[in-house]
Amino acid sequence: MKILVTGGSGYLGRSVRSYFSADDLSRTSGCDVTRLNDAQAAYDYDVVIHLAAEMDKNPDASERVFLTNIEGTVNLLQSVKPGATFIFASTKDVYNGFADNYDEVPESCSTSFAGHSPLEWSKLIAERYTEYYSHARGFRSCIFRLSTVYAASQPGTVPNFVGHYANAINTGERLRLPGGGRPI
Secondary structure, eight states, X not given: OOEEEETTTSTTHHHHHHHHTOEEESTTTTOOTTSHHHHGGGGGOSEEEEOOOOOOOOGGGHHHHHIIIIIHHXXXXXXXXXTOEXXXXXXXXXXXXXXXXXXXXXXTSOOOOSSOOHHHHHHHHHXXXXXXXXXXHTOEEEEEEEOSOOOOOOTTOOOOHHXXXXXXXXXXXXXXXXXXXXXX
16 A cells, blocks of 8 residues: 655654654655656555644735645646545644534534634635535545644754654753743
8 A cells, every 4th residue: 555645754644644654745755745747746645644734823914824724635646536535634733713612522513603713714625625625526435533643853944842842851940931930
């Protein structure tokens, strides 16, 4: 089985790619999902794990975020062969504040616009494209709404808060809590 990981050189991508002995389609490898010719490589794979994303929540980055997260995803979806599997990494932030009403967030939780940043909005739009193309082109798809992802630290990547604290513990650094250590 041939597996491709987009964003396979990133924080989570390196670990996923290593685990599955998968190929990498990332800017670091010289490829970019926003270039249709590069994305068409997905046709040669049985499984495409789509982790490539622009993770910026700043409204000033909206053009770059939408280009990568929507157009890049569509480029891949148009290239996945019938019968293959497409796994899309979204974010639990598509629920915005609506998730605060639940201890365990059900899939039926609202994703209506409520001040979403370009990141959350682009991921939600890309989810809909994933659903459409998988049905229209005859491949299986799965959407994971990830939260607080942890992967082993890699050179050239920036760990999230879990990775930051794990690295601090491993190196004997003093832990510094945000907000002066008060609950937020």
